Amino acid sequence: MPFPIPIIAEPYHINTAKINRSPPTADVLLYVKMRPTLPKVIRNLQFKMLGETMQCSFNILLLSGAIFSAVAALFHFACIIWGAPLFRIMGAGEPMVSMAAKGHWYPTFLAVAVGTMLLIWAAYALSGAGMIMQLPYLKIILSAITCIYLLRAITFPILKPVFPGNSDTFWWVSSTICLIVGLLHLFGLLQVWGKI
Numbered sequence: 001m002p003f004p005i006p007i008i009a010e011p012y013h014i015n016t017a018k019i020n021r022s023p024p025t026a027d028v029l030l031y032v033k034m035r036p037t038l039p040k041v042i043r044n045l046q047f048k049m050l051g052e053t054m055q056c057s058f059n060i061l062l063l064s065g066a067i068f069s070a071v072a073a074l075f076h077f078a079c080i081i082w083g084a085p086l087f088r089i090m091g092a093g094e095p096m097v098s099m100a101a102k103g104h105w106y107p108t109f110l111a112v113a114v115g116t117m118l119l120i121w122a123a124y125a126l127s128g129a130g131m132i133m134q135l136p137y138l139k140i141i142l143s144a145i146t147c148i149y150l151l152r153a154i155t156f157p158i159l160k161p162v163f164p165g166n167s168d169t170f171w172w173v174s175s176t177i178c179l180i181v182g183l184l185h186l187f188g189l190l191q192v193w194g195k196i
Contacts, residue, residue: 059129065185072115079111093170125145142196153179
């Protein structure tokens, strides 16, 4: 009389090494059949372990730098719509605000020029991050963008007398943001240097 196959109370404790070396047995079939009924906590743990082994295919630092540049570009374009009030909020200084209130062409031209430049910088950061196709002269231009951000951050005491219309708030806030974005570009670029 053949020995009866015992019912396994905890099928997920089967010796998987033995299963891999031998043909399917009744124990394996029972395991496969009962797998959907495993406790939810076990299944969640399996998904968690799977997620921990997955790696990002893009560079988070350059992606963050691109987001900063894109947001700054949107603020500059918004100045075209909102005019003098937004120029004042952004700390552009009273001479610039006064020209915007009078409909002078220069504040609008400057906002469009800077906003367009920042969008291009965001595109190159996205390219370096691996989010979009590789753009031409990627290393050179990303290096230049990084240097511009960092130089803009640390040289504002020298630039401030050249643009007396800008407020102190403008210089401190913009310089801090430039420093953060410059460091994001710097460390992100170092991480992807050999891949681009």
